[in-house]
Amino acid sequence: MPLDWPVVGADGMPLLDRGAILARREDRDFLFRHFQPRRDDRGAQPAPASPGSDAIDPHAPVTIVDLGLSIGMRLGMRPQIGMGREMHACRVIGFAPHHALFVTPLLINGRPLALAPGEQLEVVAIASRAVFLFVCTVEAVCTSPFPYLVLSEPGAIRRLRMRRSVRVPVRLAVRYTTVATGATGSTYEGLGVTHDLSPLGMSLAVPAALGQPGDHVHVAFRIRMDDINLDIEAVAVLRSVQTGQAPDGLTVHGLEFDQLEPTQQIALKCFVLDRAQAAIG
Known part of the structure; x- marks a missing residue:
């Protein structure tokens, strides 16, 4: 059944949105084994996406x-x-x-x-x-x-412009499914955990290998910026697979985002810079 309320981790980081479904017992066990989930009674909603006509002009003067x-x-x-x-x-x-x-x-x-x-x-x-x-x-x-x-x-x-190499450690619940090239969708095969994140990609740890380098994976997760939850959905290219090297025995995948909307790119850049500058938090 769909969740009646959002779920967050012990640090308040959003894990699952209201209405999300964990259909498999393995996913529910994974959630409690790798996170400390709790109900988010605040029920924060995702920020609405900005229309394409409102995109930032990098050459416009800043006021x-x-x-x-x-x-x-x-x-x-x-x-x-x-x-x-x-x-x-x-x-x-x-x-x-x-x-x-x-x-x-x-x-x-x-x-x-x-x-x-x-x-x-x-x-x-x-x-x-x-x-x-x-x-x-x-x-x-x-x-x-x-x-x-x-x-x-x-x-x-x-x-400011984000350096391509910036990558921050972060633990997020990530729903995933393997897809054909360029495909997207709302269904998912399982639940994983990210160990780090950048505006260009992420690491995704799951119980078993998802495929070979070059394959595509659809991922969906939530981030929080100043008490606003933002939903990120993207198709990513599988760049590396490291089996059994993680301390928890999970298989770690290196993913590069292949299809990401401009508004989501901006959100990820802000989130990563916010986490990278720990002195600000």
């Missing part, structure tokens, strides 16, 4: 409107001079009419990073459609009624 900044949005920041290249976490807590930003203090080991008015910061913002880098100047360091920073209007905004 503050493109950033899509909102209250509670997570940002990564670092001083332009000193302190190394590590990003530090903060969140947007307010705006001023002249586009100044109010953000929480940058923390290192739980302590606020010492900043002074006039210092310049590099900022990374993970928006719904892209990832941006811009520069702000510290206008004020406030302590009352609580600690916060006032930053200048974002400047020198540019859209």
Whole structure:
């Protein structure tokens, strides 16, 4: 029977959507053996796909409107001079009419990073459609009624491009089925677990080999970005098969996405960058 509610892992990562069906006992056993599933009472729904006419023009000038900044949005920041290249976490807590930003203090080991008015910061913002880098100047360091920073209007905004080699470790429940070249569909043969993910592909661990390099596999899984669940469905090319090398005895497959919609590509890039910059999370 279809699930009446979404299922998430112990870390809150989405595993299965409401309405999903695990028809085989082997899949249910796999889910409990490799995850700690629990009911997601929040029932978050996938974000609607953007129409093709709303696609990003990489050559268009970037403005503050493109950033899509909102209250509670997570940002990564670092001083332009000193302190190394590590990003530090903060969140947007307010705006001023002249586009100044109010953000929480940058923390290192739980302590606020010492900043002074006039210092310049590099900022990374993970928006719904892209990832941006811009520069702000510290206008004020406030302590009352609580600690916060006032930053200048974002400047020198540019859209970041994801390196092809970026791959992050992540555990997601992946439904899969072997398909003919270029085929897609909503049915699935089994349930697997991904060990890592990139915008271009993933590793998929399942109990037995799915085929030979060059074969095609249809995969479906969910990711979460800022409390929004996003469904990813793609046809992938099987590039490698490693039998019995995983600690759990599963067969690990290297998959390269062959057919992926542009909106899903953007979502994966944002998700991977978010996970790669652990200091932001």
